[in-house]
Structures are given as C-alpha cells and as structure tokens.
Amino acid sequence: MSKVLIIAEHDGAALNLSTAKCVACASELPDAEISVGVFAENGEALAAEAATLAGVSQVIRVDNAANANLLAAMLAPQITALADGYSHIFGPSTTFGKDLMPRVAALLGVNQISDVMTVLGSHSFKRPTYAGNAIVTVEAPADKTVVATVRNASYRAVAADGSAAVETTSVDAELPDHTRFVELKAGKSDRPDLQTATTVVSGGRALGSAEKFEIIYKLADAMSAGVGASRAAVDAGYVPNEMQVGQTGKIIAPDLYVAIGISGAIQHLTGIKDAGTIVAINKDADAPIFEVADIGLVGDLFSIVPELEAAISQ
Amino acid sequence: MEKILVGLKRVVDSNIRVRVKSDGSGVETEGVKMSINPFDEIALEEALRIRERGDASEVIVVSIGGTETQQQLRTGLAMGADRAIQVEIDHAADPLTCARILLALVNKENPGLVMLGKQAIDNDNNQTGQMLAALWARPQATFASAVVIEGTAVTVTREVDMGLETIEVDLPAVVTTDLRLNEPRYVKLPDIMKAKKKPLEQIPFADLDVEVATEIKETNFEPPLERQRGVIVDDVAGLVAALKDKGLL
Structure with missing residues (x-):
C-alpha cells in the first residue's frame, strides 16, 4: 500500500489548485491512501476545503503562528516530524514546493524526484530533464520514503466532492528563528490565473x-x-x-x-x-x-x- | 563576511539542443559544448559583486566531478574568483551527495554565504541548495532576484509564482539564484592568463568522509512527444474560423 502525505499549498485563505493536482497524481499510486497536511496560521477553512478533494481520506491540520508565510525552513521540520509511517510525501512543483520539498527530503536522508509527470508504479515515475527535451524513467529506492514534486501541467485537479476526516494536531518540532518573512509583492489582477486559465x-x-x-x-x-x-x-x-x-x-x-x-x-x-x-x-x-x-x-x-x-x- | 563559496556545475551548454541516445541510456554528450550552468554563473557574478562592494573578502568556486570540470573552474577564476576547489569524483553525484560534499567543504572553509544556481539545466532537479541548507541547519533563500547584505543578515527578493517575495535571513546562509539577479560579466583574455596562476585545489572525494546517498536510478531516457506543425491561415478571418472549428471560440 502507498501511504501518501501531500503538503497543501495555500495563501492563507484558499488552497492553490496545485494541491488538487498533487492528489490526482498520488491517486495513481497503487493502493493509495492519501492524507493532506495543511500547515497554516489558522487552517480551519483550508482543512475543510482539503477534506472535499476526491480521493483524500484524511486531512491533518497543523496550526502554528510560524506557518503564516509558508517558509521552507519553518515547514520542513514540522513535515519531517509527521513523516513517520508515510511511504510517499508529495508537494507541488510550484515555487512553493520546489523551495520546500528538497529541504524535507534532505532531512529524511533521501534524494527527491522532481516534477513527476507520470506514475508507473509505487517507486517508478517519469520526469522531464534538459528543459523537457528528454523524459527519464526513474526508480526510487524501495526501502526509503519517496519525496517528490508533482508537475502541475501533467495533472487535472481532482473534483471537490469528497468528505475526508479532519484531524487537528500539533507537531513537536524545534523551529528556527533565522528566517523572517518581510513582504510579498503580488501582481494584482482580475484576470484568470495564468496557471489555471483555460x-x-x-x-x-x-x-x-x-x-x-x-x-x-x-x-x-x-x-x-x-x-x-x-x-x-x-x-x-x-x-x-x-x-x-x-x-x-x-x-x-x-x-x-x-x-x-x-x-x-x-x-x-x-x-x-x-x-x-x-x-x-x-x-x-x-x-x-x-x-x-x-x-x-x-x-x-x-x-x-x-x-x-x-x-x-x- | 570573509568567504563566499560558489558551486559551479559543468553542463551541456544552454544553446545546445540535446538528443536522446537511441538506446535510451542517456543524452548525447560526446563532442557537445560544455559550459558553466548558467544559474551558477549568475551565482558567481553576484558573489563577485558582493566582494567588490566590500561585503566579502574571498570568493571560492567549487565543482564536483572529473578533471574536465577544471575548465569550468578556470572560467570561474577568470571571471574573478580567488581560488578553486575540485572535488574529484568519477561518477555523476546525485543532489543529496552533492549537498553532503558541499557541507563537508562548508565545515572546512566556514563561508558566510554559499551561492548556487537554483537548478542545473541538465537534470533540472532544483534540489542541492535547499538540501545543503537543511543539512547545515541554516537558512535558505531560493530563486533570488536581489541580494542585499546587511551586517549579519541578508535580505533576498525571491521570484515566486505569486510575484516577488522578500525574506531576511541570518548569515551564514544558502542563496540560490534566479535568472534576473544579474548579467554575468564576460571573461577577458588577460583574465584567462591570470586565472592560470590562481590556486586550484583537488580534493579526492574519499578524503571528505562523505556517505554516498542512495541515488534515484535513471533507467531509461526517451525523447518527448513532439507536437506536429499545424496549419497556416491567411488572415484573422481564417484564424477565427479555425478556432471556431475546434470549439475554442
């Protein structure tokens, strides 16, 4: 069985569509049992949203003031503390996931599979290299946790018609004070989001x-x-x-x-x-x-x- | 700070269109032009500018690989790095092993900053910098488009999907560079001559006491599915008709 933990990406108010795409990818693993980890300052609404994603069996909500801005240095120790028992830990191949997931992988002592585009088996995947000019089939070691990022463009978001259980938990992890969020300058636009527009x-x-x-x-x-x-x-x-x-x-x-x-x-x-x-x-x-x-x-x-x-x- | 450590990876030049070998064992690299990974070149340029502003006194370039990687180290020295380290290893190292090697060098050199490209343009992994920061238990500031040293901290503007994020991290730290951070300088001939006299230390991998990570095996390479050339329409009316035909308008 594949026990998968997906790290939810969000802006504090709503999930990024990349999360539902990660669920779609994880659903292709053999006998997948999928949990979504929601790390936020106050993740009540986010966890409720994650619980609706089709194929998710459990949502783990971890509230912490340190999770207000999703800094990799803060999140990685918390994810590592939760990692026990999971065969796979997936995040999106967005700047959020690209920043975070290798830090998690290193703490777990494994290499990461970047940009999964096809699932061939529990430990076998396809991913692009050389700017997509070569597609490589990779085999992850069978006795270690698979840490991977999911290529957004390869998956369609799962439907929001599920109803998973939400478990609120606290994580015992020492968080650093060496990294501080200053600001995010986001382009304001009423147009459809580039990554989800049809x-x-x-x-x-x-x-x-x-x-x-x-x-x-x-x-x-x-x-x-x-x-x-x-x-x-x-x-x-x-x-x-x-x-x-x-x-x-x-x-x-x-x-x-x-x-x-x-x-x-x-x-x-x-x-x-x-x-x-x-x-x-x-x-x-x-x-x-x-x-x-x-x-x-x-x-x-x-x-x-x-x-x-x-x-x-x- | 005293030192900045910069990683330089030898990769197939960005202008080469790589071809997958017919037996699926990899991509064609025989006789192909090799260069410094462009993101690493940007990392080195930034390190040099930090030194030139007086915020650091020494820039050390590091490469992990065989003798051929000395070409890229010499280029780095010609750009202005003070000295070079080649970690001699006879096989391609995976990102976690590279991070462990860099950590061993960090423990030896105690740099205030390690600067790496955000990803290598060959395997596109985008992992090593984050992994080094994790193993070192230090901050990471990835995908940097602006780097400002302020005493014992560095303020980094990061290119993220939402826009530009600014974070402040304490030194020592790992910074990985994005494309718009700077434009690397051109190497001039006299600099190439000077670079030949700069120190290039070779450290056998075995001397670093680094455990090789279990790698992710690459079992087959294949070319991507190619898109086919479509139709050329004559005018806007033709375009609108073609789009309507496909149900897209």
Whole structure:
C-alpha cells in the first residue's frame, strides 16, 4: 500500500489548485491512501476545503503562528516530524514546493524526484530533464520514503466532492528563528490565473514596450484569458516576472495558448508543450514557434491583434 | 563576511539542443559544448559583486566531478574568483551527495554565504541548495532576484509564482539564484592568463568522509512527444474560423 502525505499549498485563505493536482497524481499510486497536511496560521477553512478533494481520506491540520508565510525552513521540520509511517510525501512543483520539498527530503536522508509527470508504479515515475527535451524513467529506492514534486501541467485537479476526516494536531518540532518573512509583492489582477486559465494569451519581445503590451491585455480580456509572457518580454521589463512562461517560469497547460510576437525559444516551448491548441502570431514565417503551433498566422501583430480582438468581441 | 563559496556545475551548454541516445541510456554528450550552468554563473557574478562592494573578502568556486570540470573552474577564476576547489569524483553525484560534499567543504572553509544556481539545466532537479541548507541547519533563500547584505543578515527578493517575495535571513546562509539577479560579466583574455596562476585545489572525494546517498536510478531516457506543425491561415478571418472549428471560440 502507498501511504501518501501531500503538503497543501495555500495563501492563507484558499488552497492553490496545485494541491488538487498533487492528489490526482498520488491517486495513481497503487493502493493509495492519501492524507493532506495543511500547515497554516489558522487552517480551519483550508482543512475543510482539503477534506472535499476526491480521493483524500484524511486531512491533518497543523496550526502554528510560524506557518503564516509558508517558509521552507519553518515547514520542513514540522513535515519531517509527521513523516513517520508515510511511504510517499508529495508537494507541488510550484515555487512553493520546489523551495520546500528538497529541504524535507534532505532531512529524511533521501534524494527527491522532481516534477513527476507520470506514475508507473509505487517507486517508478517519469520526469522531464534538459528543459523537457528528454523524459527519464526513474526508480526510487524501495526501502526509503519517496519525496517528490508533482508537475502541475501533467495533472487535472481532482473534483471537490469528497468528505475526508479532519484531524487537528500539533507537531513537536524545534523551529528556527533565522528566517523572517518581510513582504510579498503580488501582481494584482482580475484576470484568470495564468496557471489555471483555460485560455492564455502571451506576448513576447516583439511587443516592444510595456505600453504596447496593452494590446495583449485587451485581447486577453476579450477572450477571458490569462496573460503570460516570454522571458524576453519579462527581461525587457514589459511585464512582471510572475507572468513568465517557460522552463524557468511557469509550465502551463491551457486548452488554448495564443503566442503573440514570441519566436519560440526551446525554454519557452518547454512551458507550453501540454497546451491543447497552440496559436502563433508572428511576422517571421521561419520562427520556431510555427513548428509547434496548431494554427499559425504570419503578419504584423500590431494590425492582427486589434482585428482579432474586434472579431472576437463581436 | 570573509568567504563566499560558489558551486559551479559543468553542463551541456544552454544553446545546445540535446538528443536522446537511441538506446535510451542517456543524452548525447560526446563532442557537445560544455559550459558553466548558467544559474551558477549568475551565482558567481553576484558573489563577485558582493566582494567588490566590500561585503566579502574571498570568493571560492567549487565543482564536483572529473578533471574536465577544471575548465569550468578556470572560467570561474577568470571571471574573478580567488581560488578553486575540485572535488574529484568519477561518477555523476546525485543532489543529496552533492549537498553532503558541499557541507563537508562548508565545515572546512566556514563561508558566510554559499551561492548556487537554483537548478542545473541538465537534470533540472532544483534540489542541492535547499538540501545543503537543511543539512547545515541554516537558512535558505531560493530563486533570488536581489541580494542585499546587511551586517549579519541578508535580505533576498525571491521570484515566486505569486510575484516577488522578500525574506531576511541570518548569515551564514544558502542563496540560490534566479535568472534576473544579474548579467554575468564576460571573461577577458588577460583574465584567462591570470586565472592560470590562481590556486586550484583537488580534493579526492574519499578524503571528505562523505556517505554516498542512495541515488534515484535513471533507467531509461526517451525523447518527448513532439507536437506536429499545424496549419497556416491567411488572415484573422481564417484564424477565427479555425478556432471556431475546434470549439475554442
């Protein structure tokens, strides 16, 4: 049997969708019995939400003032203290999980499996390497805890129709005082979240400036889409870092991805491989983005995008 | 602080499109250009800037691997590191073993800061820095896009999914670097000559008394499923029609 502990990601008010995706991945393990650990300052509502995730049998709620900002140095000792009896400990392959889970793995004396994309067995998985240019099959040691992060884009969130039991517990772990949260500057947006939006419109360096990037937002709004960007557009300062799609930014899998003025560097394509349909709009007919696009349109984005927006808004 | 320790990993150059070997045993590395992992190069650049500001007096670059990894250490010395350490090991080390090796060096050198790239662009693991911080029982500040030393602490801005998070951690600490932290300097020819005279210490792995971790076995490599080139439409009307056809509009 696989006894799995999933570390919930949240912002204090609601679970991140990555948690339900971790549950989907864990559900593929043979004879999975899934617990979700909710570490928060006050996790009552979060634990109740986790309890609804289909396939979860137990929610473990750990309230602690030190859990207000989900710092890896605070969480890792608490998770390690709870780890006994679990064969698997999973977290999301988001910046939250990427920061936290290796710290947990090291405390447990194991290597981590990063970015699980396929479950082949209780200790056998597939994961991407070399920016997704090679998929490697890995075998974790059978006699040790499997610590893994789950690649978001490979899984669909489980439904919220379950009703697991919630157990509130306290953890006996010594927490450090060497790490202090200062602030989080989050981009405020009413648009759909980039990582969960069914449609994403992204702009690249060809937009030329932050002002000109506005046409991407307008099109996105007409399509009720989330907005992303290439690394080049972020580096050039047109948009903030959290909008970056690609190997080192966000890996996404929307039903429809519209790449505008993006040439399609390997690092960018890594972030969109799992999209349902890719549309590319670029003036360079030889741009690599057209090699992966389902629908391509060659031309000047500054005339095409407003025309497309008008056509969709009609 | 006195010392900053910087890890440099030798990886397939970021401009190379790697190919999976037909027998599935790995990726083609024969005759392929190798470089310093770009994130590690950013870590070294930041360490040099910290030293140049007067917040540290020595930058030590470390690499774990065979003799060939000395190329990357020499490049690091040419960029401006003061000395180099090669931990000689004849097989690829897993992240936990690397973290244990780095911890052994930390205990020897007592750096105020260890700077590593957030991930290596070959295996994309993104683990070693966090693991070192855990084993060392010290803070970690991962995915850094700004690093400010303030006495016995360092304030780090981190690139996270939500935006930019700032944390303050006490030194000594581990910082892992993201892309936008800085732009690494170019190495000039005279620096390459000078670098040849800088000390490069070789430490056999066996001398460090480090236990090798149980590795995660890589049993097969395969190329990813390729997306197929689709259709090119002539105009916006054609695009709208194609999207409607797929039920996407």
